[in-house]
Structure formats: C-alpha cells, structure tokens
Amino acid sequence: MPEVTGSSRPGGRTARTRESVLAAVRQLLAEQNAEVTVPAVAARSGVHATTIYRRWGTLESLLLDVAVADTQASSPVPATGDLRADLTSYVARLLTSLRGPGALGMLRAMLAAVRTADSAMEIVDFVQPRVDDFQAMLDAAEVTAIDGYRLIEIVLAPAYLRAQLGIPLDPATDGERLVDTALAVVERDQAE
Amino acid sequence: MPEVTGSSRPGGRTARTRESVLAAVRQLLAEQNAEVTVPAVAARSGVHATTIYRRWGTLESLLLDVAVADTQASSPVPATGDLRADLTSYVARLLTSLRGPGALGMLRAMLAAVRTADSAMEIVDFVQPRVDDFQAMLDAAEVTAIDGYRLIEIVLAPAYLRAQLGIPLDPATDGERLVDTALAVVERDQAE
Numbered sequence: 001m002p003e004v005t006g007s008s009r010p011g012g013r014t015a016r017t018r019e020s021v022l023a024a025v026r027q028l029l030a031e032q033n034a035e036v037t038v039p040a041v042a043a044r045s046g047v048h049a050t051t052i053y054r055r056w057g058t059l060e061s062l063l064l065d066v067a068v069a070d071t072q073a074s075s076p077v078p079a080t081g082d083l084r085a086d087l088t089s090y091v092a093r094l095l096t097s098l099r100g101p102g103a104l105g106m107l108r109a110m111l112a113a114v115r116t117a118d119s120a121m122e123i124v125d126f127v128q129p130r131v132d133d134f135q136a137m138l139d140a141a142e143v144t145a146i147d148g149y150r151l152i153e154i155v156l157a158p159a160y161l162r163a164q165l166g167i168p169l170d171p172a173t174d175g176e177r178l179v180d181t182a183l184a185v186v187e188r189d190q191a192e
Numbered sequence: 193m194p195e196v197t198g199s200s201r202p203g204g205r206t207a208r209t210r211e212s213v214l215a216a217v218r219q220l221l222a223e224q225n226a227e228v229t230v231p232a233v234a235a236r237s238g239v240h241a242t243t244i245y246r247r248w249g250t251l252e253s254l255l256l257d258v259a260v261a262d263t264q265a266s267s268p269v270p271a272t273g274d275l276r277a278d279l280t281s282y283v284a285r286l287l288t289s290l291r292g293p294g295a296l297g298m299l300r301a302m303l304a305a306v307r308t309a310d311s312a313m314e315i316v317d318f319v320q321p322r323v324d325d326f327q328a329m330l331d332a333a334e335v336t337a338i339d340g341y342r343l344i345e346i347v348l349a350p351a352y353l354r355a356q357l358g359i360p361l362d363p364a365t366d367g368e369r370l371v372d373t374a375l376a377v378v379e380r381d382q383a384e
Contacts, residue, residue, distance in 0.1 A: 110357055120358030154373060157349040165302060166312030181346060184376040191383075 018065075020045045021052060025066045038062070060109075060116040064126045067109035077133035083141035083186065087179045090137070091155060095171035098163040107160050145189030146182065154182045210257075212237045213244060217258045230254070249314055252305040256318045259301035269325035275333035275378065279371045282329070283347060287363040290355040299352050337381030338374065346374045 024045035028034045038059050042049035056062040075093060078086040097103060113123040135148035146154075155178045162169045169175070216237035220226045230251050234241035248254040267285060270278040289295060305315040327340035338346075347370045354361045361367070 114358045153350040157353040158345040161349040166306045
C-alpha cells in the first residue's frame with residue numbers, strides 16, 4: 001500500500017518531494033508530445049523512480065493525486081457555516097463544469113487508478129483530501145447528520161452518472177434538487 | 193429517432209416483432225462463438241435488418257432494450273404500497289447484485305448505447321420501462337414528493353458509482369442509508 005500522502009508534515013521533506021513530483025507531472029501534461037511515464041517524471045523532478053513507485057504505487061495513482069490537488073485548487077469547496085448557501089454555490093459550479101471540456105476528468109482519473117492499483121482501497125487515500133473538503137463544509141455549519149462521504153453520495157454520484165450518460169444535469173433546473181436532498185436528511189435529523 | 197417501443201400495443205404486431213428480435217438476441221448471446229450483429233439478429237429472427245435499424249437505431253440500443261427487459265424480469269421492483277419495505281427489499285437485491293458477476297451490465301449497456309447513438313436522448317425511451325417500475329413503487333405508496341427519476345438518482349447513482357470504483361456498497365451496512373435518504377425527502381414533504 002502506498003504511503004498515505006496526508007500523513008506527511010506540511011512543509012517537510014516528504015511534502016517537498018511530493019510537490020516536486022506533482023510539478024513535474026503538470027509540466028509533462030502541459031507539453032505536447034511529452035510522454036507522461038514514471039521514468040519521465042523521475043527525470044524531470046529529480047526524484048528517484050523507486051521513490052515514486054513506493055509512494056504512489058502506479059502512474060495512475062500519481063495522476064489521481066495531481067487531479068485531486070488541481071481540483072482542490074480550481075474548485076475550492078466553500079465552508080462559510082451556511083450549508084444551504086455553500087452547497088448551492090458548490091453544486092452550481094460542479095454542474096456547470098460537468099457540461100464543459102475536461103468534464104469527468106476526476107472520475108476518469110479515479111477509474112484509471114482503480115484499474116491499475118492492486119486494490120481499490122489503495123486509491124482511497126488519494127481521494128481523501130477532497131472528502132475532507134466536503135467534511136469541512138459540514139463542520140463549518142456544525143452539521144453531524146451526514147458526513148463528507150454521504151454528501152458526495154447525494155450530490156456527486158447523480159451528477160457523475162448523468163454526465164457519463166451524456167445527459168448532464170442542468171445547473172439552472174437540477175442543482176436545487178441535489179441540494180434539497182442533502183438538506184432533507186440534515187433537517188430531519190435536526191427536527192428529531 | 194427510433195420508434196418509441198413503449199408505444200406499441202401489447203400483443204400487437206409491433207410487440208410480436210420486438211419479442212422475436214429480443215429472443216434472437218438472447219439466443220445469439222447464449223451461444224459461444226456466435227457474433228451478435230444486426231444481420232445475425234435479422235437472420236435468426238426473420239425480421240428484416242432495415243426494420244431493426246429503423247426501430248432501434250443501433251445494435252447497442254437493441255442490446256440495451258434486451259438488458260432492460262431482462263432486468264425487469266430478473267429483478268422486479270416491488271410495489272406493495274409500503275415504500276420503506278419495497279425500497280429496503282429492492283436496495284438489498286441491487287447492492288447484492290452489484291457485488292456479483294454481471295454487475296454493472298445495465299450501466300455498461302447504457303454507456304455503449306449512448307456512445308453509438310446519434311444523441312443520448314435516443315436511449316431514454318429504452319430505459320423508460322425501468323423508470324416506470326420505480327414510478328409504480330411510488331404510485332403504490334401514493335408518494336408524490338419524488339418521482340421515479342429522483343428515486344434512481346438517490347438510490348442507483350451512488351450504488352453504480354461505488355461499484356464502478358471497485359468499492360461496491362455493502363448490502364448489510366450501506367443499504368439502509370440509501371433508503372433513509374429517499375425517505376427523508378418523502379417524509380419532509382408529508383410533514384409540510
């Protein structure tokens with residue numbers, strides 16, 4: 001099982017190594033005709049290929065780590081304490097992005113990582129930072145009825161399924177329904 | 193756009209033609225080494241290939257029609273009027289089937305049909321009979337807060353996503369949560 005990336009101290013040597021490797025992947029992905037392979041990433045980053053394999057297991061898991069980090073940077077999950085407002089704003093952005101170019105990049109990265117990992121459980125650690133983002137939204141609103149995983153289940157799963165089927169949800173008419181489902185579970189818990 | 197299969201009179205000539213074609217597909221699928229192509233289906237069923245293309249559009253849409261009909265037969269959706277009991281029983285069976293061989297066959301059939309259809313909307317008609325099954329469950333319980341599509345969104349989408357990721361939901365521990373989400377939306381509507 002690859003080392004848990006979240007366990008590295010921020011700013012420590014492990015974190016710096018990760019940043020060098022992720023930066024090298026981004027450079028290679030941005031270059032036309034560049035082959036993105038572990039040896040190429042090793043050469044570009046100066047980090048030994050053995051270290052990359054030990055930490056990420058496969059190239060696909062490394063690409064997933066990059067996809068998660070890039071998604072966190074480009075689509076921050078709001079956590080203002082107003083769950084309805086945060087969810088509404090996040091879902092609108094999600095559904096819009098799922099109608100544009102690069103849609104489902106994150107799902108494809110997950111599926112590729114699962115296909116090549118020894119066990120699907122190995123990729124869970126790489127996705128955890130994104131789950132933590134949703135948990136932070138719930139924590140800010142002091143909501144305990146659902147956790148980050150259940151929020152993903154309620155909001156992301158239907159959005160992904162419809163996008164996969166080529167009939168993506170409409171941010172204008174469908175987003176409110178996804179928010180409504182999550183809030184129904186939360187509000188029932190608070191009413192009890 | 194292919195003819196809407198649901199519009200054919202039950203027992204009419206259109207329905208009989210469909211049954212002949214579907215039976216031919218099932219025969220070919222069951223035979224080792226048999227190539228499943230529209231010409232082969234035409235030869236086996238005695239229905240002209242032009243008729244098959246006019247009605248189903250593509251081989252993949254025909255295979256989806258078969259998958260939906262077979263799923264309806266093998267996994268009937270209960271509609272007793274007790275929504276919680278019906279949902280619990282259906283979800284337990286769904287999550288169990290998603291851990292076994294042939295899991296995700298329906299999703300794969302839908303994705304293949306979408307890939308080959310001129311428009312994703314063309315496959316909606318073929319899936320409609322299954323949506324109607326879920327609507328019948330809701331109608332039996334006189335529930336109007338959600339419709340069959342939303343039930344699919346709440347229950348099937350997370351089950352499919354987790355199965356795709358190789359971490360299928362556990363019928364023993366996860367099924368109740370999916371049922372609970374659907375009931376939260378229904379119960380909030382009834383409380384208003």
